[in-house]
Amino acid sequence: MKKVRDIRKSDIRIDMTPMVDVIMLLLTFFMLTATFRIMESEAVEVNLPYSSDADTTKSPDVRVITMTLTKGDDIFVDVDSPVLRNEIFGNEFGIGIYHPDSTSQSEYSKTGGKVGKSDQEFRRPVFEIKNKAQFEKILTDIKSKGPKDDKGNSALKVIVKGDQDTDFGVMEDLMASLKETRNTIFHMLTQLKREQE
Amino acid sequence: MAGGGFDSPDEGQQRGKQHKKVIRAGVRIDMTPMVDVIMLLLTFFMLTTTLAKPQVLKINLPKGEEKDKLKVDMGTVMFLRVDSTGAMYSFMGKSEGTEGPGEKVELKGLKAKLESQASKNKANNLDFLVLLKFDRRMKYKTMIGILDEINLASIDKKYAFLKMEEDDLKKIEEAKKNPQ
Numbered sequence: 260m261k262k263v264r265d266i267r268k269s270d271i272r273i274d275m276t277p278m279v280d281v282i283m284l285l286l287t288f289f290m291l292t293a294t295f296r297i298m299e300s301e302a303v304e305v306n307l308p309y310s311s312d313a314d315t316t317k318s319p320d321v322r323v324i325t326m327t328l329t330k331g332d333d334i335f336v337d338v339d340s341p342v343l344r345n346e347i348f349g350n351e352f353g354i355g356i357y358h359p360d361s362t363s364q365s366e367y368s369k370t371g372g373k374v375g376k377s378d379q380e381f382r383r384p385v386f387e388i389k390n391k392a393q394f395e396k397i398l399t400d401i402k403s404k405g406p407k408d409d410k411g412n413s414a415l416k417v418i419v420k421g422d423q424d425t426d427f428g429v430m431e432d433l434m435a436s437l438k439e440t441r442n443t444i445f446h447m448l449t450q451l452k453r454e455q456e
Numbered sequence: 457m458a459g460g461g462f463d464s465p466d467e468g469q470q471r472g473k474q475h476k477k478v479i480r481a482g483v484r485i486d487m488t489p490m491v492d493v494i495m496l497l498l499t500f501f502m503l504t505t506t507l508a509k510p511q512v513l514k515i516n517l518p519k520g521e522e523k524d525k526l527k528v529d530m531g532t533v534m535f536l537r538v539d540s541t542g543a544m545y546s547f548m549g550k551s552e553g554t555e556g557p558g559e560k561v562e563l564k565g566l567k568a569k570l571e572s573q574a575s576k577n578k579a580n581n582l583d584f585l586v587l588l589k590f591d592r593r594m595k596y597k598t599m600i601g602i603l604d605e606i607n608l609a610s611i612d613k614k615y616a617f618l619k620m621e622e623d624d625l626k627k628i629e630e631a632k633k634n635p636q
Contacts, residue, residue, distance in 0.1 A: 271483045277491040284498060308597035310513055310604035318512045328596065418512070421596040428592030430599060434617065438517050446512035449600055 303327040303335045303354075304376040305422035309452035318448055322406055322414050324398075326445075328421040329375045331366020332429045333358050336388070338401055338415070346404055347397060348386035355397060357388035359432040375422070391436060398440040417445035513603055530554070532583045534573055536561075536602070537624050540593035544602070545631045548573070558631025566605040574611040586615040589624050 336355035358365035531551030
């Protein structure tokens with residue numbers, strides 16, 4: 260009976276090197292993308308409106324002043340440099356909050372620290388901006404202390420991240436302030452509209 | 457067995473050998489194609505995540521001071537007044553300084569409306585300027601929708617934001633009462 264003889268102990272060897280290579284790549288990739296989610300750069304999440312304009316450019320993500328308009332009609336002012344944040348808002352992770360409508364309270368103080376879409380408490384230290392004059396002063400300060408381009412003009416771009424259900428009045432006030440502080444070019448973030456929507 | 461003749465002559469010898477020295481069959485799995493596929497998938501997902509990034513609508517506000525008044529020919533102007541619910545009404549300006557009656561416009565029809573009016577003005581050698589008067593309680597997405605339509609329309613992108621005043625609200629009310 261030859262079949263019995265043919266049973267040999269098979270020794271399976273798997274070369275782990277390529278797998279390790281791939282895993283390392285994946286790890287690097289996820290580490291890099293996950294950087295934007297950690298606490299210090301926690302952003303105010305909003306439902307962006309849809310637009311279908313084809314020749315819009317992708318949003319710049321460095322050297323930006325982000326104005327987030329929440330549906331509670333607050334304006335959150337954020338810059339992407341910790342140094343600048345420290346100078347303006349007194350903390351490396353600070354974020355400015357401005358409620359243009361003086362007759363009502365900001366969503367942040369009403370809900371005890373919840374902002375935007377999130378139902379969790381906002382962890383970044385908040386710097387309250389009390390009035391239009393202070394808001395405009397902060398904008399000017401950010402511009403003057405922030406990075407400059409070759410010609411000595413501010414290299415910071417203004418990005419407006421508005422929630423779908425923000426009142427236009429907030430936008431109107433923001434535009435007035437932006438015009439006042441000579442930020443006449445700004446970008447509004449949108450999501451790409453698909454036909455069925 | 458039919459095929460048994462191959463190694464039958466030294467059967468006894470081999471069996472003896474096997475007991476002393478175990479022949480191990482090394483099963484090797486070639487990982488190269490798998491790695492190739494994973495790399496491809498990785499590249500694919502990296503590229504698609506980048507494409508999903510939000511896009512921007514660029515706005516360029518006029519640089520002038522508030523006191524710098526700009527005179528425009530009313531005949532070139534189209535007013536777009538939007539109330540708090542997001543209902544849009546268009547009003548054509550007339551060269552003598554008055555406005556035509558309001559007309560309700562849907563967001564879908566806005567592009568066509570802008571294009572037809574712009575070409576009409578062009579035929580008369582006139583500019584075309586859209587003046588936007590939005591109610592403060594109107595939603596932000598309505599504004600984006602309107603700006604998007606203006607950007608999509610094949611016209612000169614000339615528009616301005618103006619403050620909504622009492623007078624404008626009255627005009628919307630009138631347009632609501634007398635639909636065209």
